[in-house]
Amino acid sequence: MEAAFLVPSQFTFLNxxxxxxxxxxxxxxxxxxxxxxxxNASPYLGRHFELLDRLSYPKELISIAFLVSDTTDDTVQMLKEYADIFLNRPNRADRFHRIQVFEKDFHYELPEDKRHTYALQPLRRSVMARSRNYLLNTALNEEHSWVLWLDVDIVDYPETVLEDLMSVNVDVVVPNCLLKREDGQFWGYDKNNWQETEESLALQKDLDPDFVFLEGMNDYLCHIANN
Structure with missing residues (x-):
């Protein structure tokens, strides 16, 4: 029996x-x-596009892509309307290079007040990872030199944030995400990045090699103490 190899009718090679x-x-x-x-991001889209619009980086070099999942509001329709506005401005310098909206449901439902519960983090983060992988694989192409992950509910960042992050000259850089408290003080909100301590390294010695610390490490420490 001879082996047969099928050659696709369209083949792309990118160096x-x-x-x-x-x-x-x-x-x-x-x-x-x-x-x-x-x-369900419709309440945040106005501010999100306002911040994007004031970026100091040339708009003709900025592409934007969204992945909408398991939404019950009018997020998709609003994105289409914003895309129409920002891609058809009279002045070409005010238009973004590309805006794409994708939709894929993962049939994952979690009450908003439970989203940071420690026990639910592995499942929640697995869905987030799938969502990000789908979006990156769909939107990324050979013209892009940089990728920025940007949450829709961030209320403010510098106009020069793109240039600031690029100037660090490393492959991956993560800015601090802060939350303003009722007393006017700011505290670290993003718990996905941290520097290891002697305490955390000691804890990991007794854990399964596949165990990963997630947001809510204090909950884990309380669980240890109660057992």
């Missing part, structure tokens, strides 16, 4: 060795892709 993200992105005309997964 990404020539792709280089630098600390001079404007001068080199480097494109950036901003990615945002969404669910």
């Amino acid at each position: 990404l060795n020539t792709l280089n993200a630098t600390t001079h992105p404007k001068e080199r005309r480097e494109h950036i892709l901003i990615l945002t997964p969404l669910k």
Whole structure:
């Protein structure tokens, strides 16, 4: 029996060795892709696009992609309306390079007041990972030198945030995400990034190799203490 190999009718070869993200992105005309997964996000879209609109990085070098999942409000329709506005402005310099809206449901429902519960984090984070992978694989193409993950409910960031992050000159950089308290003080909200301590390293010695600390580490410590 002879082996047969089917050759696709369309074949694309991309040599990404020539792709280089630098600390001079404007001068080199480097494109950036901003990615945002969404669910029931209509209350946040106005501010989200307001912040995107004031970015100092050239709009013709910015592409934006959204993945809407398990939504019950008018998020998709609102995104289409905003895309129509920002892609058809009279002045071409005010138009983004591309805006894409994708929709894929994962049939995952979790009450808002339970989303940070420690016991539910593995399931919640697995759905988030699938969502991000779908969005990245669908929207990313060979023209993009940079990718920025941007949550829809962030209320403020500097106009120069893209240039600021690019200037660090590393492969991956994560800015601090802060929450303003009722007393006017700011505290660290994003618990997904931390520096290991002697205490955390000691805890990991007795854990299964596949165990991963997630948001809510204090809950885990309380569980240890109560057992």
